[in-house]
Structures are given as C-alpha cells and as structure tokens.
Amino acid sequence: MWMESCWAAMKTPREMAPEDRFLDSLRVEAAGAARLDLDQIQRAFSTTFPHFDGSPNRRAKLREMLDALAAGQLVRLPADRKRAWQNQPAPALPLRLALVRETADKPARFDHQRFPWVRELAFIAELPLLHTPEEARHLHDFFKNGGASSPFVPTKERSWQIFGKEKRLNDLQHGQLFDVGRLTLELLRCRNVTQILAFSCAPIAVSAPMLIVENESTFHSFCRLNHQLSIYAGVVFGDGNTVLKAVDYLRDLAQATGVTVVHYFGDLDPRGLRIACVLGELMKQCNLSVLPADELYRALLTAPPPAERHPQPADEESLTWLPAELRDAARDRLASFGRIAQEAVGWERLCALHNADPHSPFSLGFTPRPKDKSGSPIPFT
Numbered sequence: 001m002w003m004e005s006c007w008a009a010m011k012t013p014r015e016m017a018p019e020d021r022f023l024d025s026l027r028v029e030a031a032g033a034a035r036l037d038l039d040q041i042q043r044a045f046s047t048t049f050p051h052f053d054g055s056p057n058r059r060a061k062l063r064e065m066l067d068a069l070a071a072g073q074l075v076r077l078p079a080d081r082k083r084a085w086q087n088q089p090a091p092a093l094p095l096r097l098a099l100v101r102e103t104a105d106k107p108a109r110f111d112h113q114r115f116p117w118v119r120e121l122a123f124i125a126e127l128p129l130l131h132t133p134e135e136a137r138h139l140h141d142f143f144k145n146g147g148a149s150s151p152f153v154p155t156k157e158r159s160w161q162i163f164g165k166e167k168r169l170n171d172l173q174h175g176q177l178f179d180v181g182r183l184t185l186e187l188l189r190c191r192n193v194t195q196i197l198a199f200s201c202a203p204i205a206v207s208a209p210m211l212i213v214e215n216e217s218t219f220h221s222f223c224r225l226n227h228q229l230s231i232y233a234g235v236v237f238g239d240g241n242t243v244l245k246a247v248d249y250l251r252d253l254a255q256a257t258g259v260t261v262v263h264y265f266g267d268l269d270p271r272g273l274r275i276a277c278v279l280g281e282l283m284k285q286c287n288l289s290v291l292p293a294d295e296l297y298r299a300l301l302t303a304p305p306p307a308e309r310h311p312q313p314a315d316e317e318s319l320t321w322l323p324a325e326l327r328d329a330a331r332d333r334l335a336s337f338g339r340i341a342q343e344a345v346g347w348e349r350l351c352a353l354h355n356a357d358p359h360s361p362f363s364l365g366f367t368p369r370p371k372d373k374s375g376s377p378i379p380f381t
Contacts, residue, residue: 019068022048026075030099037096038086041066063091074100112136118143123182131176138162139183150189158190194248198237201257202230210259211293212236212243212250214266214275214342221347224362229354233257238266244278251286265293268300268330269339270315277318294323296345299353301329303344310338 025044030036036044045052045062052058069075076098078084085092112130120143124136142162153161159169169188177183185191200223202208211232213219219237226232234257236243236250243250254262264279266272280290314331322330333340351358 018048019065019072019074022065023069023074024048026069026097027099034101035096035098038093041094041097059089059093060091063093066094066097076100110137115140120148120183120187124177127176132172135163135168135172136177139177139188142188147189148187152189152191154193155185155190156193158188162188195242195245196249197239197243197246199234199253200226201234202226202232204230206230206233207258208233209261209263209291210234210236210254210257212238212262212264212279212290214238214240214243214272217346218265218342221350224347224360225350225354225356227362228356228360231354232263233259238264238275238279241275243275244282247279247282247286250283251288254286254288260288262288262290263293264290265296265342267339267342268297268333270312270318270334272339272342273318273321274315277321280321292322294326295353296342297322297326297330299345299349300340300342301326301333303340303349305337306340306344309336311335312338 022045025048026036026041029040029044029047041062045058045065049061052061055061066075066077070077077094078096081087081092084095086095110130110133112127112133113125115125117124118140121136121140124130130136139162155169156166160166162169169190170192172178173185198219200219203226208230209232211222211226211234213222213235216237216239219235222232222235226235234253236253250262254260262283264276266276276290276292283290312334314334319327319330345353348358350356
C-alpha cells in the first residue's frame with residue numbers, strides 16, 4: 001500500500017487520469033475564481049487535449065469529460081437546460097460551470113468556557129456564546145505578555161499590534177467584549193485619537209465666535225481677513241466631512257480660546273448644509289453651539305450665478321439649519337442653478353464686505369525668521 005501511494009505521487013501529468021488533467025487546466029484557467037464560462041472551458045480543454053482541436057469528435061469528448069467531473073462532484077453543471085446550455089450542435093455544452101471547492105476538515109470547537117483566561121478577560125468564561133473567539137485569543141496573548149503595563153498609544157496602533165489590522169479594535173468596541181464592566185480601551189492602554197484640523201488664531205485675543213469653513217481657498221482668505229481685522233477668535237479648515245471626525249479637537253480648541261459659539265460657512269448645497277447640521281448635533285454634546293454664518297450665506301445667495309447650471313432639489317431637513325429668512329432664497333437658487341461654492345465669496349468680496357485692505361500682506365502658515373540688529377536672520381537653534 002505504501003509503495004502504491006508513493007507511485008501515485010510520482011506520476012507525471014501525462015500519467016494522470018484524463019479528467020484529472022482537465023480539472024487542473026480548468027483551475028488554472030479560473031485563476032482562483034469559482035466559475036468559468038464556455039470560452040474558458042474550451043480553452044482549458046484545448047490545453048489538456050490539443051490533439052482534439054479540429055477533430056469531429058472534439059465536442060463529444062469535451063462533454064464526456066464534463067460529465068465525468070460532474071459525476072465525481074468536482075464541478076457543478078447548470079440545472080437550467082434551456083437557458084444555461086448551448087444545445088446546438090449536439091451534444092449540448094454548458095454555458096458556464098462552477099468548480100467545487102475542496103473542504104478541509106473542521107477544527108475542533110474552541111471551548112471558551114474552559115479556557116484559562118487572563119484576569120482582564122475572565123468574564124468570557126461566563127458568556128454562553130463567544131462571537132469572536134480568534135480575536136479574544138489575541139487579546140489574551142496581549143495581556144499574558146504584559147500588555148497591561150504598556151504605554152498608552154493610539155487605538156489603531158494597538159489594534160495593529162494585537163490583530164495585524166489597524167481597524168479591528170474599533171469594530172470590536174461595538175461588540176460583546178466591550179459591554180459594560182468588561183474590556184475598555186483604558187485596560188488595553190490605548191485611546192481613540194481625534195482628527196486634527198488646520199487652525200489660525202486671531203493675532204490678538206478677541207471675544208468673538210470661532211469660524212469653520214469647508215474649503216481650503218476660503219480658509220486662506222478668511223485667515224488673511226482675520227489677520228488684518230480680528231473678526232473671529234480663530235478660523236478652522238473643516239475640510240468637508242473631515243470636520244465630523246474632529247469633535248474632540250474642536251471641543252479642546254474652544255476651551256483653549258474661551259469660545260462657546262462656533263459659526264459655520266460651507267458650500268450652498270445639500271451636502272454642505274448636511275455637514276453643518278450633523279456637526280451641530282455632535283457639538284451639542286460638548287456644550288458648543290454651531291450656528292450658520294448668516295452674513296456670509298446672505299452674501300453667497302447674492303453672488304453671481306455659476307457658469308453652468310446643475311439644478312438640484314434642496315434637502316428640506318438640512319435647509320432648516322439656515323435662518324428662516326434665507327431658506328426660500330436658498331431653495332430657489334438650488335432649483336435654478338444648483339450648488340454655489342463658498343469660493344463665490346472670495347477675498348475681494350470679503351474686503352468689500354468688511355472694508356478691509358485687499359493688498360494687505362499675509363502668508364498663511366509661515367513666520368519669517370527674526371533678524372538681529374544688522375538685519376541678518378537669526379539662525380534656528
């Protein structure tokens with residue numbers, strides 16, 4: 001018996017059964033896919049049996065091979081004989097087939113109630129069903145190897161360390177392992193980190209709201225205006241939907257600047273207004289009010305229309321975020337022209353609105369090096 005097994009293992013492809021060689025060609029043609037169409041089946045057959053190309057018996061031999069593989073439950077042929085088969089000429093050939101995957105023996109079930117969990121995961125033994133046994137074992141190994149005394153790191157870094165996937169720990173936070181009284185990020189020595197946004201503080205301390213704008217060009221123009229006039233406590237670049245990930249950052253920023261009211265100015269379209277609405281709800285949790293920058297939206301509604309019209313209906317729910325006196329005008333502008341980008345209220349328009357100097361120097365994010373008495377830049381140390 002042992003000699004027969006060795007001899008079978010040493011057979012060359014030509015010594016394999018014809019249907020086995022054909023199956024190998026089908027798998028190569030599939031390149032990992034589960035299904036093949038008739039063109040792929042034909043190519044696999046030509047690869048295996050090139051001597052049948054041009055032979056009147058080719059179609060009959062192909063059907064014979066397919067029936068043999070189907071009988072051995074190595075492929076599945078379609079059941080619909082009318083629509084899933086090429087019935088002419090005879091014999092009929094399938095327009096597609098499915099390869100039957102080889103199934104490995106199932107491993108023994110992991111008994112989480114008898115496993116010797118570390119103290120931090122002892123609660124798992126009381127669970128009637130463990131939804132994520134593999135992840136639980138990885139967490140066990142983390143604590144077993146001294147994880148409880150690790151330094152604090154961002155959650156995604158800890159997730160990569162434990163699971164090799166940076167987002168897996170974030171997913172698990174919504175599952176049974178993190179129910180009340182069980183695992184916490186504190187135990188795992190990590191923290192969720194907030195999105196950081198670009199911020200430009202007013203050159204002097206002012207008792208005024210903070211302004212969040214949606215786009216980078218508008219951010220530059222408002223920073224330039226604020227550098228000259230100090231209208232806002234500071235200007236934040238919200239970067240579209242990114243601002244919704246930065247609630248903790250905005251809370252800390254408001255506390256540092258003494259701000260309790262935030263004004264928002266974005267594009268006049270359903271998406272821009274929706275961002276403002278959602279941000280307002282999120283910031284309520286931080287005792288901060290997000291209000292529309294009325295004057296700026298009013299200026300946007302009186303700006304020249306865009307070069308191309310792309311009318312769109314207003315999102316009535318998000319439209320209510322605007323002041324009541326602007327809603328009808330906003331609805332009409334959207335229905336007539338579509339989106340109005342906030343860049344329509346640009347630098348020159350801002351200067352006219354606030355009687356500012358349009359030629360004032362300003363370089364965002366760059367502070368010139370200080371000079372000594374001779375006028376030479378002082379080297380950085």
